[in-house]
Amino acid sequence: MSERLSVRKTYKLFIGGAFPRSESGRSYVVTSSKGDFLANASKASRKDARDAVVAARKAFAGWSGATAYNRGQVIYRIAEMLESRRAQFAAELVAADGVSTKKATELVDAAVDRLVWYAGWSDKIGAIRGSANPVAGPYFNLSSTEPTGVVAIVAPPMGPLLGLISVIAPVIVTGNTCVVIASERAPLPSITLSEVLATSDLPGGVVNILTGKPDEIAPWLAGHMDVNALDLTGASPELALTCEELAAENLKRVLRPPTDTIDWLADPGTARMTTFLETKTVWHPIGV
């Protein structure tokens, strides 16, 4: 009796709710923190990025038009699905980052808690960012928040799960859709996360995940006229500069990379949500 062959997982991209291989047919080797072979991951091309933007744009009307309550429920559902896969994610984090199992479990728990925290914000962000404005006339003057649109995200290289969740959740909770370039060094948890997203009632295209080189893909997204905002959290200073210049053409909102390392376990605050919000103000005459 021969020894059983292990079944290796193919790590693909996540675009429009489906798991395609890269259009380019390329892949790259992902290693553990000790340098051992882990898997081959797809190496996305600019055309995969283009397809992802089309998918994100297509999903935008439905997702931004859903009620805040509904979006909150869906994000809570992502937390539930992630919770049921704790052990798998912990094992992947141990392999990718070389952390202890205890630490990895803590990070997964923090990621689940982060999702629950953001899920709660879906119907509250309007209350803190919107307002009823006093004006010099018989009008109701109401400012309310609206999502910016399609957001391209360069995920942080460190924190392959918690960091990733911490950049995706605040963008989608307010109704944006996104194209995420996962950590080049540790992309595997991002693809496992997309399996979670695909089974969480999240409409296809709301989150699209590309693995590969941010230096290659991000400039195409930064220059794309149908992308409305950029989150450069994981970009190197040189890449961030290039992207910000390209983003000027259609006045994208840009979240610059942090100057020092982020502690993903700390309280995230609301800045990541409010950066990708627009304000609409309506004047309405006061009746009798």
Place this chain on the structure above:
Amino acid sequence: MDSFVRVGDARGVSTLTTDVASSNAALRGFLHGLPGVDKVGADARAAMLGTRSIKTTAKRQAIDLAISMVDLTTLEGADTPGKVRAMCAKAVHPDPSNPDVPRVAAVCVYPDLVAEAVQAVRGSGVKVASVATAFPSGRSSLEVKVTDTALAVAAGADEVDMVIDRGAFLAGDYLKVFEEIVAIKAACGSAHLKVILETGELATYDNVRRASWLAMLAGGDFIKTSTGKVQPAATLPVTLVMLEAVRDFLATTGRKVGVKPAGGIRTTKDAIKMLVLVNETAGDGWLHPDWFRLGASSVLNDLLMQRQKQDTGRYSGPDYFTLD
């Protein structure tokens, strides 16, 4: 009958027509004597040609050629004169920010809106096409269909897109279909006649080939795949079969007929695949708006976006083009 296979025997369309259209039996004999279409072969050939890679300068030429072949179409119950005027403005200047973009071949509307379209495109070289003959089902009497055509022609249509009576065709009453096309052709006067086969309802490629020959024998200037109201519409293999038919018809009779795939062509890639198919099947003699048209509306925005991508090096978005 047997003379069909002798390519180059240009004995003239009128002789052939007189021979085969003498009775329903003769017409049936001719159409059923056409060689059968190898379905698997046609599908594989079309799929193989669809994989051709057209890039950079060749792609640029293909995009401009495709734009100049578009029949910009609106055939909705909700069409208004304003919508037709807006579409005509787009037909004349597809990208208002860039005068280098060629104008489209024609606009295609319902007969009652022809006058509006004629006025809107006057002097631009854009033709006005009108659907007629109880479009899209074709279920009415010959008198009504002729009147419908006359209405469009009187309003100034340069081209008439008629539908064949698929019910009669499928029932084997080929002579009825033939005579209807002849009658509509007469009603068209100097206007060009495009004959819509509605291939999605013809069931087999053999029927597509027969209907193509029938339409060409009866005097159609163009054969068109579909109304756009039935799925599947203009698939690659169906277009391939029709291109073969016009090629063979030219060789047999000496008369050249155009082809117009319509419906389901949405992306630049779809359009370029069609152009490859034309070049490889009928030959580059058909790579001209006089002989090949793309019946579509949404494909134009994609062509313009791809053109802009080539000019600026950045991907464009639908926000920067008119919605239609």
